[in-house]
Amino acid sequence: MSQALPQSTPAVDPVDPVGPDASDRPARAAWLRAIVTRHGHAYYVLDRPTIPDAEYDKLYRELEQIEAADPALVTDDSPTRRVGAAPLGQFAPVRHGVPMLSLANGFSEADILAFDRRVAEGLQTSAVDYAAELKFDGLAINLRYEDGMLVEAATRGDGATGENVTANIRTVQAIPLRLHTAHPPKVIDIRGEVLMFKADFARMNARQREAGAKEFANPRNAAAGSLRQLDSRITAQRTLCFFAYGIGTLEGAAMPASHAALLDWYRELGVAVCAERAVVTGTTGLLGFFEDIGKRRASLPYEIDGVVYKVNQVAQQERLGFVSRAPRFAIAHKFPAEEATTVVQEINVQVGRTGAITPVARLAPVTVGGVSVTNATLHNEDEVRRKDIRIGDTVIVRRAGDVIPEVVAFVPEMRAPSAREFIMPVSCPVCGSPIERAEDEAVARCSGGWIKCPAQRKGGLLHFVSRRAMDIEGLGDQLVDQLVERNVISNAADLYRLGFVALAELDRMAEKSATNVLNAIEKSKSTTLARFIYALGIRHVGEATAKALARHFGSLDALLDAGEAQLLLVADVGPVVARAILQFLENPLNRELIAQLRALGLTWTETQPDKIGMPLQGMTFVLTGTLPTLPRDAAAALIEAAGGKVAGSVSKKTSYVVAGSDAGSKLVKAQDLGIPIIDEQQLQRLLEESKPT
Ligand code: IVH
Numbered sequence: 001m002s003q004a005l006p007q008s009t010p011a012v013d014p015v016d017p018v019g020p021d022a023s024d025r026p027a028r029a030a031w032l033r034a035i036v037t038r039h040g041h042a043y044y045v046l047d048r049p050t051i052p053d054a055e056y057d058k059l060y061r062e063l064e065q066i067e068a069a070d071p072a073l074v075t076d077d078s079p080t081r082r083v084g085a086a087p088l089g090q091f092a093p094v095r096h097g098v099p100m101l102s103l104a105n106g107f108s109e110a111d112i113l114a115f116d117r118r119v120a121e122g123l124q125t126s127a128v129d130y131a132a133e134l135k136f137d138g139l140a141i142n143l144r145y146e147d148g149m150l151v152e153a154a155t156r157g158d159g160a161t162g163e164n165v166t167a168n169i170r171t172v173q174a175i176p177l178r179l180h181t182a183h184p185p186k187v188i189d190i191r192g193e194v195l196m197f198k199a200d201f202a203r204m205n206a207r208q209r210e211a212g213a214k215e216f217a218n219p220r221n222a223a224a225g226s227l228r229q230l231d232s233r234i235t236a237q238r239t240l241c242f243f244a245y246g247i248g249t250l251e252g253a254a255m256p257a258s259h260a261a262l263l264d265w266y267r268e269l270g271v272a273v274c275a276e277r278a279v280v281t282g283t284t285g286l287l288g289f290f291e292d293i294g295k296r297r298a299s300l301p302y303e304i305d306g307v308v309y310k311v312n313q314v315a316q317q318e319r320l321g322f323v324s325r326a327p328r329f330a331i332a333h334k335f336p337a338e339e340a341t342t343v344v345q346e347i348n349v350q351v352g353r354t355g356a357i358t359p360v361a362r363l364a365p366v367t368v369g370g371v372s373v374t375n376a377t378l379h380n381e382d383e384v385r386r387k388d389i390r391i392g393d394t395v396i397v398r399r400a401g402d403v404i405p406e407v408v409a410f411v412p413e414m415r416a417p418s419a420r421e422f423i424m425p426v427s428c429p430v431c432g433s434p435i436e437r438a439e440d441e442a443v444a445r446c447s448g449g450w451i452k453c454p455a456q457r458k459g460g461l462l463h464f465v466s467r468r469a470m471d472i473e474g475l476g477d478q479l480v481d482q483l484v485e486r487n488v489i490s491n492a493a494d495l496y497r498l499g500f501v502a503l504a505e506l507d508r509m510a511e512k513s514a515t516n517v518l519n520a521i522e523k524s525k526s527t528t529l530a531r532f533i534y535a536l537g538i539r540h541v542g543e544a545t546a547k548a549l550a551r552h553f554g555s556l557d558a559l560l561d562a563g564e565a566q567l568l569l570v571a572d573v574g575p576v577v578a579r580a581i582l583q584f585l586e587n588p589l590n591r592e593l594i595a596q597l598r599a600l601g602l603t604w605t606e607t608q609p610d611k612i613g614m615p616l617q618g619m620t621f622v623l624t625g626t627l628p629t630l631p632r633d634a635a636a637a638l639i640e641a642a643g644g645k646v647a648g649s650v651s652k653k654t655s656y657v658v659a660g661s662d663a664g665s666k667l668v669k670a671q672d673l674g675i676p677i678i679d680e681q682q683l684q685r686l687l688e689e690s691k692p693t
């Protein structure tokens with residue numbers, strides 16, 4: 001990438017992440033201008049971000065503050081003097097009729113209270129109605145329709161001039177080529193965000209990996225990279241999506257009275273609008289919306305980095321007007337950043353319950369998603385090589401929701417010459433047994449097994465007692481550690497032989513807690529077959545597979561006697577899983593463990609083997625919109641009880657899409673893929689057939 005930086009940008013030491021001290025204001029401002037320009041160029045123009053957005057925002061804000069305090073330091077080329085970035089050059093420039101602005105950001109409750117106060121004061125009212133919606137993490141786009149036909153699509157660019165990406169936009173299925181109305185406005189600029197769904201992103205990266213091509217760091221970059229293709233045939237192979245949220249020029253039609261009405265109108269015109277929106281009143285309403293979306297963020301099919309609040313009444317919006325680069329009537333309420341940069345101080349390996357060796361980066365502490373992070377997984381040896389992560393590197397760390405933090409990439413500009421490569425150890429750091437790696441596997445494993453390796457024993461026991469397995473409360477990390485280290489127990493059966501004295505002798509174990517643990521162990525004896533199978537920790541047998549096995553075989557003996565052919569009849573079980581189960585059961589030690597556990601009093605209710613395959617077996621359903629009588633959870637439970645699966649997004653593998661009112665993009669996708677669409681009544685009919693006669 002050899003695009004020259006603007007002439008006026010002074011040279012910056014590429015590995016100087018700190019810059020001059022803030023006491024030297026002019027020098028600090030010059031450094032900030034240069035570093036912000038450099039990162040901005042990488043992000044906006046090259047689609048190759050060099051730091052996380054939050055870090056960029058921080059530098060940007062510092063520059064804004066210095067300039068506000070000392071206006072003499074503002075230069076013409078300061079990145080604060082433009083909205084976005086210069087167009088790439090290869091696409092024809094498009095001048096926006098109405099500039100595409102940006103949004104002010106709020107990061108705390110206090111910011112939002114202050115925003116509402118400003119708005120209420122400006123309007124001289126007490127309770128303001130706001131349209132609350134999502135802040136999509138994609139690319140802003142302007143769609144110009146003339147007499148109902150899509151004539152031009154342009155990126156935001158620097159806000160005044162964008163790039164003409166009409167050919168690429170025409171390939172986005174969610175964007176209509178003609179508005180669905182007999183009386184279209186003469187001219188309308190519909191604005192919104194082009195984005196890529198998480199599932200499409202994962203699929204696309206898998207394809208890129210197979211082809212040995214560059215992978216994208218996140219869905220936003222993937223969407224940007226896809227839209228900025230000069231060859232629209234490539235864009236057409238990428239699944240992009242669009243949600244409308246704004247308007248530019250409008251001629252030959254009346255502007256709706258509110259933002260909510262504008263979005264409703266878009267919907268009627270056949271333009272995609274996100275269903276996750278609400279009209280709320282005052283700060284209570286705003287913060288309630290923020291909290292609700294925050295809880296559901298991880299399960300949304302696309303990435304968002306916050307929510308957006310807009311004064312709902314257009315007349316009120318007009319009264320409030322604009323400040324330099326953003327409207328006064330709107331604000332983005334951002335979530336804590338899910339990405340941050342820090343330094344890899346060391347790379348060690350961890351030994352899992354199956355002996356899997358996982359390289360783990362030990363990090364200089366950094367706050368990500370509101371939590372201090374010191375370790376991040378690197379998954380496996382190949383991943384370390386592919387991402388070329390070295391000890392001493394400055395890296396981007398990501399922590400999304402409750403997922404284990406991971407190292408996304410290193411920052412090439414900040415690599416020190418002294419950075420060292422990670423070397424996979426040849427023996428297990430815990431038990432010293434050789435580390436082996438099967439030819440067809442990505443994962444290296446300690447060959448010590450349960451008998452020799454305490455780490456595997458600990459991992460296995462922790463899995464056995466975990467909530468979704470035997471659910472033994474009070475037996476945490478530290479307790480299991482001590483029990484294994486002191487050789488009090490060596491396997492799961494020993495747990496049920498534990499006496500009060502042995503437990504009470506452990507560090508930090510009061511009489512009361514020893515009794516509680518013993519009670520919890522006793523209570524766990526009465527369990528379900530599915531939990532028991534899952535607790536065994538057979539490789540590839542997760543909770544869902546354990547449930548399927550329990551349902552299919554009904555009794556443990558039937559499972560113990562099953563051969564490969566019988567295992568393959570179980571929904572969810574393919575050749576790899578079947579082989580793993582057989583391997584586990586062929587090991588006499590495992591058979592012995594199971595026998596001991598039964599002898600120690602573990603019980604469950606056994607059922608008749610599931611002979612008549614359930615009618616929805618093997619079918620995958622996607623639910624969209626609001627069904628007339630069934631809440632979504634109830635519909636999903638009924639489908640699963642009849643052997644079907646419920647997926648979050650539509651793909652070629654979907655058997656049926658169940659659509660209710662206000663169905664969104666899933667419905668559009670189902671139509672595109674030719675997937676049968678049914679309503680609640682038809683679903684009920686399918687379910688009827690599943691009831692035993
Ligand atoms: S409204 C006049 N609404 O955020 C306000 N923007 O910082 C114009 N964005 O460039 C933007 N979701 O790329 C608006 N629901 C939403 C949005 C949204 C994401 C992006 C958009 C824009 C940037 C503004």
